[in-house]
Amino acid sequence: MAGTGGATRPYGPTDQTNDFPEGACVNQSFDRRRFLALVGLGAAAVTGSGGLAGCTSKGTSGDGGTNAGELSRVLPRYIPNTSVKADIQSITGKNGASSDPIFLKYPDSPVTTVSGVPGKGGSYTTMTPLWGSIPPSSGNPYYEAVNRALGATFTMQPADGNTYGDKLPPLFAADKLPDWIQMAPWMTTKLNFAKAVGEKFVDLSPYLAGNAIEAYPNLANIPSSAWAAGVWNGKLYGFPVSSTGFNSAGTYFYRKDIFDQLGIAADGIKGPDDLTALGKQLTDAKGGRWAFDDMFGGGGAYAAQIFKFPLSWDLDSAGKLIHKYETEGMLAALDWHQKLVKAGYVHPDAVAGNTETDQRFRSGKVVCHAGGVGAWNSDDAVSGTSANPRYNRQAFKALSIDGQPEVEIGSGAGWFSYLNKRLSDDQIKECLAVANYLAAPYGSKEWLAVNFGTEGDLYEMKDGNPALTEKGSKYVATSYQWLASPPSVVVPKAGFVQVAKDFGAWQAQAVQYAVKRVFFGMNVTDPAQYATIDQPVVDTITDVRFGRKTLQDYKNAVETWRKAGGNAMRDFRKSVMDRYGTGLNS
CATH class of the missing domain: 3.40.190.10 (Periplasmic binding protein-like II)
Structure with a gap:
């Protein structure tokens, strides 16, 4: 229903990374607009149970795309x-x-x-x-x-x-x-x-x-x-x-009214080092104010933007499939977020797993947080200004570790x-x-x-x-x-x-x-026997980012993931890519 202040669409969970449900303000324009040849498997489903469902070599082109003719027909x-x-x-x-x-x-x-x-x-x-x-x-x-x-x-x-x-x-x-x-x-x-x-x-x-x-x-x-x-x-x-x-996982929000009060210019915040410095400037634990709520996101959904790792799979510089768990960006993001926590810049309730982020943000107990853009709407403005007439939610411009932002789209x-x-x-x-x-x-x-x-x-x-x-x-x-x-x-x-x-x-x-990352727009179903191998890694990510486990614990969890099926999934995905393309031409 139309009911926020910048985007009219149905709203759902904001920590979901596979399809990036967003929806800011009131969203009624699903203009995913131009069909750019939609080469590649695009939407012809690929399944890991019994092979590649419904996909044939017919219509395969030499540029990494397959079933282009079939797609154009349906x-x-x-x-x-x-x-x-x-x-x-x-x-x-x-x-x-x-x-x-x-x-x-x-x-x-x-x-x-x-x-x-x-x-x-x-x-x-x-x-x-x-x-x-x-x-x-x-x-x-x-x-x-x-x-x-x-x-x-x-x-x-x-x-x-x-x-x-x-x-x-x-x-x-x-x-x-x-x-x-x-x-x-x-x-x-x-x-x-x-x-x-x-x-x-x-x-x-x-x-x-x-x-x-x-x-x-x-x-x-x-x-x-x-x-x-x-x-x-x-x-x-x-x-x-x-x-x-523009279907993205989310963004980083800040309280502009508090920034203005403290004389902080948001445009000067461009990367993780700036955020770390901001943590010291904003945090006043005795006064009941912390710089940050969770700045990482489940599985790294938001940190991925800053540290430039994929939300799932990507191709490395040699063209090899690499999962987000295996990237240097994920390690750097975990290290960064853990240091924010250990420095005392992250609200203790967030560290404890309490997910009432918006309440802490609106009350001014935290000044910055990461989240889905569905949080940025008129309902939020109504709630925030009812308690504080100066309340003003804004989002940082795209942030990155190297000055060259990337925002992965679904x-x-x-x-x-x-x-x-x-x-x-x-x-x-x-x-x-x-x-x-x-x-x-x-x-x-x-x-x-x-x-x-x-x-x-x-x-x-x-x-x-x-x-x-x-x-x-x-x-x-x-x-x-x-x-x-x-x-x-x-x-x-x-x-x-x-x-x-x-x-x-x-x-x-x-x-x-x-x-766009590899497999963009492709319905790929991984083999069912590997459906649960991610959870131990996800749990370890949570513990590491909040300072309860070490980076070595994370590396160990990833190695276990590889042996439990991660490498097998890579092989399966490579077979999909070899036969049906990368999706990057779509």
């Missing part, structure tokens, strides 16, 4: 919607990255993008995640209003996002999946998804590939590159949700929804028409209906933007948006226009440092 044609103009246009960066367009207020005359009611009176079950309070399903005026607009009955039963992935394996095993379900790729690792996807879900290729998408103009407004990661085994299965032109969309294969052809077409309605762009009448329900009852216009009423706050929740959504845009909420502008300005500079 991907929908991109037909951009030009009926709504943003106040601040997207900025194009490196490697196909681009910032999200910014709307400072909702258009005065919302456009109509769907004529009539899309549904035919069908009834469908759904399953979507929700981070936050789950509203009642029965008698919910928001669900009733949206279902009326859709012309079909969708039983919305959001599940706790924190445990959502754990609910999926039993449903798959018992074949009790709903008609329409949302899953992020990182939730599929325990599902043998490359095999299951064809058994459980509808192949959308015949309905949407190429020019067939013209029947669904709002879906056609989603760039081809966002659809690519929804392709498995050479067929299109997933509707992209939460697509954006594929066109990090979330996808799927239709159950048991649906009839007529039901599939009805759901496609509904998806087209749900994907109506920001600035349309349909977008307001999907995200806010009924005007005057569940929302009203304030300062040119939709705002939930007290009743709306009780019943409206991010739900339908997980089934299908338009490209992301940045918009203000609750009058915090500057938050949207600030987020947009940060994103516009960050896209200039975008980099």
Whole structure:
């Protein structure tokens, strides 16, 4: 649902590194925009159980790309919607990255993008995640209003996002999946998804590939590159949700109001040494203020930006596959963060594993922290300024250890929804028409209906933007948006226009440092027998970064990981790369 101050998209966990769920402010522009030839396996799934699923040598080119012809046949044609103009246009960066367009207020005359009611009176079950309070399903005026607009009955039963992935394996095993379900790729690792996807879900290729998408103009407004990661085994299965032109793991935040009070210029902070010096300057333990919360991230998700190691695999200078665990950058990052902790610059609750980072940040107990950009929004501004009118969250410009920043980007969309294969052809077409309605762009009448329900009852216009009423706050929740959504845009909420502008300005500079790593945009499923070998290393990383174990302990854990399957995974990944390319041409 639209509900923050700079990006309208469904929000999820901010420490997930595989697909970088982000979402700042209010995100409704998933412009993962241009399909740059999408050479390489791109989206044809590769599985480690029984070989390379659905991939053949047909169409292999000599430039590292394979199945390019197959991909071009199944991907929908991109037909951009030009009926709504943003106040601040997207900025194009490196490697196909681009910032999200910014709307400072909702258009005065919302456009109509769907004529009539899309549904035919069908009834469908759904399953979507929700981070936050789950509203009642029965008698919910928001669900009733949206279902009326859709012309079909969708039983919305959001599940706790924190445990959502754990609910999926039993449903798959018992074949009790709903008609329409949302899953992020990182939730599929325990599902043998490359095999299951064809058994459980509808192949959308015949309905949407190429020019067939013209029947669904709002879906056609989603760039081809966002659809690519929804392709498995050479067929299109997933509707992209939460697509954006800049899909990154997160960033480093600071309290600008405190910096201003102390006369600190944020632009002078460019790398880890500057942050270390800042730690001494900001920390006043007796006064209850520490410079930092966690500055590392689970598995190094945020430290990777500064120390330039990959979020997963990369190619070294000799072209050999190397995992992030094996990089000098990871060792340097662990050493740096451990020294911050031992110097007393990191809040003790963070060291103890307490994850209430935002509360400490808003209260001023910590001045800087690393996190997903979903934390930077108008809801945060409302909470922060209610306690301190001067509260001002900002993000550092891209940081690096060598003065040459790199921000690793993920594929066109990090979330996808799927239709159950048991649906009839007529039901599939009805759901496609509904998806087209749900994907109506920001600035349309349909977008307001999907995200806010009924005007005057569940929302009203304030300062040119939709705002939930007290009743709306009780019943409206991010739900339908997980089934299908338009490209992301940045918009203000609750009058915090500057938050949207600030987020947009940060994103516009960050896209200039975008980099792709090996296997970009490729659905690669590692052999199932190695699904658990990472956890001991992840646990050791946590202990080392917080000073409870040594760097040698980490090196030992990595060596154990190699013997337990890390080297075997490297061999498997090399076979994928040799046969299907690196993904770096996508």
